[in-house]
Amino acid sequence: MQKKHKNISKATEQVSSVLIQWYRKNARDLPWRHTRDPYPIWISEVILQQTTVAQGEAYYHRFLKKFPTLAALASAEQDAVLKLWEGLGYYSRARNLHAAAQDVMNRFDGQFPDTYENIISLKGIGPYAAAAIGSFVYGIPRVVVDGNVLRVISRLYGIEEAVDLPATKKQITLLAQTLLDTQDPAEFNQAIMEFGAINCTYKKPSCATCPLRQFCTAHAKKIVDQLPLKSKKIKKTTRRFHFLILEDPNNCFLVDQRTGKDVWQGLFQFPLLESNKLDHELSLHDFPHIEPIKGKLVGVSELYKQTLTHQYIQACFYHFRAEASLKRHNSYKVISKSEIKDYAWPKIIVNYLKDRELL
DNA sequence: AACACGGGGTC
DNA sequence: GACCCAGTGTT
Numbered sequence: 077m078q079k080k081h082k083n084i085s086k087a088t089e090q091v092s093s094v095l096i097q098w099y100r101k102n103a104r105d106l107p108w109r110h111t112r113d114p115y116p117i118w119i120s121e122v123i124l125q126q127t128t129v130a131q132g133e134a135y136y137h138r139f140l141k142k143f144p145t146l147a148a149l150a151s152a153e154q155d156a157v158l159k160l161w162e163g164l165g166y167y168s169r170a171r172n173l174h175a176a177a178q179d180v181m182n183r184f185d186g187q188f189p190d191t192y193e194n195i196i197s198l199k200g201i202g203p204y205a206a207a208a209i210g211s212f213v214y215g216i217p218r219v220v221v222d223g224n225v226l227r228v229i230s231r232l233y234g235i236e237e238a239v240d241l242p243a244t245k246k247q248i249t250l251l252a253q254t255l256l257d258t259q260d261p262a263e264f265n266q267a268i269m270e271f272g273a274i275n276c277t278y279k280k281p282s283c284a285t286c287p288l289r290q291f292c293t294a295h296a297k298k299i300v301d302q303l304p305l306k307s308k309k310i311k312k313t314t315r316r317f318h319f320l321i322l323e324d325p326n327n328c329f330l331v332d333q334r335t336g337k338d339v340w341q342g343l344f345q346f347p348l349l350e351s352n353k354l355d356h357e358l359s360l361h362d363f364p365h366i367e368p369i370k371g372k373l374v375g376v377s378e379l380y381k382q383t384l385t386h387q388y389i390q391a392c393f394y395h396f397r398a399e400a401s402l403k404r405h406n407s408y409k410v411i412s413k414s415e416i417k418d419y420a421w422p423k424i425i426v427n428y429l430k431d432r433e434l435l
Numbered sequence: 436a437a438c439a440c441g442g443g444g445t446c
Numbered sequence: 447g448a449c450c451c452a453g454t455g456t457t
């Protein structure tokens with residue numbers, strides 16, 4: 077028992093050491109690796125959740141330029157934060173980030189918290205981000221478990237249970253935690269994620285030149301291409317949105333902000349009728365809450381399409397000319413053509429607006 | 436434990 | 447079309 081434990085320890089030490097050495101040679105030069113300031117690191121971690129480095133990098137720079145400090149973010153309007161997030165997806169990240177900034181001002185006197193428990197207490201920060209920020213900024217010895225780590229560990233230890241099951245994730249977290257180099261948690265966490273991103277990739281991993289090859293169970297069993305295993309089958313629903321582009325004589329439009337638990341919460345849209353019925357010619361009064369307005373249809377768009385993780389969305393835009401100036405009523409606002417660019421819109425609406433040169 | 440939440444990229 | 451990406455919050 078004692079001997080076995082010692083052997084495992086030695087192997088884990090070697091694996092950790094290999095990862096660190098590999099990282100020192102192969103690390104990408106990424107902007108958030110040049111600082112120990114918790115604020116930009118926090119921003120980078122939230123932006124990068126379920127987002128590729130390639131896509132997130134530009135958002136990172138724009139975000140910090142607009143909100144250079146935690147205090148600046150906390151005092152911003154939520155709509156301004158969402159506008160900066162436009163096109164990035166998973167908008168709850170932006171809303172939670174904003175709320176968390178205000179929370180830090182209130183609960184922690186504007187100082188980003190320095191313990192794992194306090195960091196993870198912030199909205200939008202879960203086990204991954206708390207371990208990442210905690211280790212990078214404060215040297216807290218908690219291992220990060222992201223998609224890269226799930227893949228690396230599941231292959232290294234030949235874990236054939238679905239990694240998206242909580243029990244498996246817990247097991248992987250424990251295994252990864254034993255690997256973590258407590259001398260430098262920050263560097264180890266960067267190393268294992270970078271290794272997954274560059275060497276132990278989902279498709280076509282570089283096993284031939286892999287420095288962990290001799291330790292890798294999946295390689296020995298020739299099942300690298302079968303791991304990690306996932307159980308979840310996502311089923312998609314189809315939804316059809318009919319948007320009313322109601323334009324008055326002053327080139328103003330009726331818009332409203334999405335609320336509730338649906339997609340795109342907090343983003344803006346045009347008066348919406350959701351109906352999966354096709355080809356029924358819509359009149360102005362088929363749209364919700366616009367009763368007194370008079371106008372006539374001057375154009376119907378082609379069908380716009382967008383695929384989300386759980387939905388196929390189709391959108392059709394009905395352009396009506398209103399006879400009189402629009403007034404705000406119910407939840408609707410009236411905005412001018414030149415103000416369209418100031419609001420955050422779902423991608424499918426951005427596509428329409430760009431096609432019509434309204435954005 | 437299962438599910439929803441976006442958009443871009445790859446094969 | 448299926449799957450992945452520096453995951454988290456809700457039910």
